[in-house]
Amino acid sequence: xxxxxxxxxxxxxLSQLMLxxxxxxxxxxxxxxxxxxxxxxxxxxxxxxxxxxxxxKTLDSSLFSGVSLGTIVVILSIxxxxxxxxxxxxxxxxxxxxxxxLSSLIFFVSDAFYRYVxxxxxLYYSASLALFIVLMLILVEIISRWGSVTExxxxxxxxxxxxxxxxxxxxxxxxxxxxxxxxxxKVPELLHVFM
Numbered sequence: 001x002x003x004x005x006x007x008x009x010x011x012x013x014l015s016q017l018m019l020x021x022x023x024x025x026x027x028x029x030x031x032x033x034x035x036x037x038x039x040x041x042x043x044x045x046x047x048x049x050x051x052x053x054x055x056x057k058t059l060d061s062s063l064f065s066g067v068s069l070g071t072i073v074v075i076l077s078i079x080x081x082x083x084x085x086x087x088x089x090x091x092x093x094x095x096x097x098x099x100x101x102l103s104s105l106i107f108f109v110s111d112a113f114y115r116y117v118x119x120x121x122x123l124y125y126s127a128s129l130a131l132f133i134v135l136m137l138i139l140v141e142i143i144s145r146w147g148s149v150t151e152x153x154x155x156x157x158x159x160x161x162x163x164x165x166x167x168x169x170x171x172x173x174x175x176x177x178x179x180x181x182x183x184x185x186k187v188p189e190l191l192h193v194f195m
Contacts, residue, residue: 099162106166111173136163 144156
């Protein structure tokens with residue numbers, strides 16, 4: 001007789017998640033059926049719609065430079081829930097958080113920089129690219145050597161990985177934009193050929 005293999009932690013989590021999902025769907029289905037036939041929740045639904053409409057207008061209002069209150073609430077909620085979880089290393093979370101912001105900043109700055117310099121001509125573009133790489137490496141070395149010697153290698157690795165991931169994302173965006181531009185130019189030609 002073969003022994004049944006015990007479930008892994010992932011399998012247990014997925015089965016519990018599926019069970020909770022099915023129970024929630026059943027409850028929602030029963031409540032929706034009751035509402036469709038008997039309408040017991042009409043006052044609650046109208047009050048909720050009014051409240052949510054007011055909340056939506058408040059959250060959608062722009063605070064500064066197009067940043068809405070809703071965006072800030074979502075970010076703070078996710079940040080708070082993440083930090084409150086017991087399965088999260090707080091220090092590592094904050095390091096990764098700042099690393100992600102650094103990657104995004106590198107992407108934003110490099111993308112704006114590339115687009116501006118490219119419009120000035122290839123000579124400026126090449127020279128600026130070399131200067132950009134040198135400045136990045138110098139900046140990484142300054143930040144890496146700022147703290148203790150034991151953490152220097154780890155900090156350098158994290159910074160370089162953040163910079164390269166930001167630059168890689170910028171490259172992917174540019175490649176996607178080039179692909180879209182080519183597709184827009186070629187699709188009408190192909191349609192004209194086949195028609």
